[in-house]
Amino acid sequence: MKRLLILFLATSLVLVISGCSDNSVNENKTNQDTNETQSEDVNNNSDNESKSENEKKKIYQVGETAKIISGLYDFPYEVTVNSFELIRKEKDGINPKELYGGELEPEESIAIANVTIKNISDMPFIPNEKISAQFLMEGKASQNSFDQFFTERNEELKPGEEITGNLAYFKMYDSNEDFQLVYEFKDKQETKFLLPNPSK
Numbered sequence: 447m448k449r450l451l452i453l454f455l456a457t458s459l460v461l462v463i464s465g466c467s468d469n470s471v472n473e474n475k476t477n478q479d480t481n482e483t484q485s486e487d488v489n490n491n492s493d494n495e496s497k498s499e500n501e502k503k504k505i506y507q508v509g510e511t512a513k514i515i516s517g518l519y520d521f522p523y524e525v526t527v528n529s530f531e532l533i534r535k536e537k538d539g540i541n542p543k544e545l546y547g548g549e550l551e552p553e554e555s556i557a558i559a560n561v562t563i564k565n566i567s568d569m570p571f572i573p574n575e576k577i578s579a580q581f582l583m584e585g586k587a588s589q590n591s592f593d594q595f596f597t598e599r600n601e602e603l604k605p606g607e608e609i610t611g612n613l614a615y616f617k618m619y620d621s622n623e624d625f626q627l628v629y630e631f632k633d634k635q636e637t638k639f640l641l642p643n644p645s646k
Contacts, residue, residue, distance in 0.1 A: 505626075506639045513566070517633030519576055521567040525629055528560040528610070530641040540595055540614055556592075557581065557615045559627050559641060563599070564608035573609070574599040580631040581615045583622045591615050 506512045511526040532555035534542055542556050559581070563573050571577075577599075580587060593599075596611030603609060613627070625641035 503636065503638075506637070508639070508641065510639075512629070512637045512639070514629050514637045515635045516576060517630045517635040519571070521569060521571065521576075523577065524562075524564040524566050524608075525637070525639075526562040526564075527627060527639045527641070528562060530557070530559050530625070530627075531644050532557055538595075538612060540592075540612065545592065545616065553621060557625065557641075559613045559615075559639075560610065561613055561627075562608055562610040563603070565603045565605050568605050570602050570604045572600065572602055577629065578631070579613060580628045581613070582624075582626040582628060584624045 506527070508527050508530055511524055513522060513524050515522050533540065534555050536542070537558070540556060540558065545556070559579075561579075563577065565571065574593075579591075581591065592614040595614050598609040598611055601609075622643060625643060627639040627641060629637045
């Protein structure tokens with residue numbers, strides 16, 4: 447009888463230990479699943495943040511206004527590209543013959559982007575000293591601009607004020623498919639305007 451009682455107690459103890467072990471395994475599995483889910487959530491959040499950053503960097507069109515933060519000086523300003531064209535004859539005081547000292551080469555033009563720059567910060571600044579616009583054709587930087595056609599950029603722009611003028615770039619070609627005007631070039635605040643070729 448005592449042997450049966452001892453055998454019964456031993457069997458019961460084994461079953462209890464086995465049950466605890468199963469619970470421990472289940473708890474460990476649950477914790478592992480929870481950690482994996484949390485890890486997936488973190489990865490998803492990172493992906494969403496990356497997508498959000500990319501969405502912020504929209505490419506603006508002619509007629510749209512972009513709010514830009516200076517990457518170097520950390521102040522906000524606005525830029526609107528009002529119009530874009532390629533010219534071979536004099537327009538708005540810009541004479542290709544005078545600039546080149548003669549006739550343009552075949553298919554060669556001057557690119558003109560008419561822009562408005564507005565100071566939306568609480569401090570004055572001189573646009574030509576604090577803001578630069580890089581003109582790209584098919585992803586490559588163009589020649590320098592003619593500075594004499596937008597001299598207002600050399601004067602102090604007070605908070606709330608805006609100026610409008612022509613940015614003129616030479617050595618453009620009618621065959622170029624893609625033109626862009628880029629502010630804060632190669633900075634995390636980089637802002638692009640897509641300029642369609644008027645001859646296409």
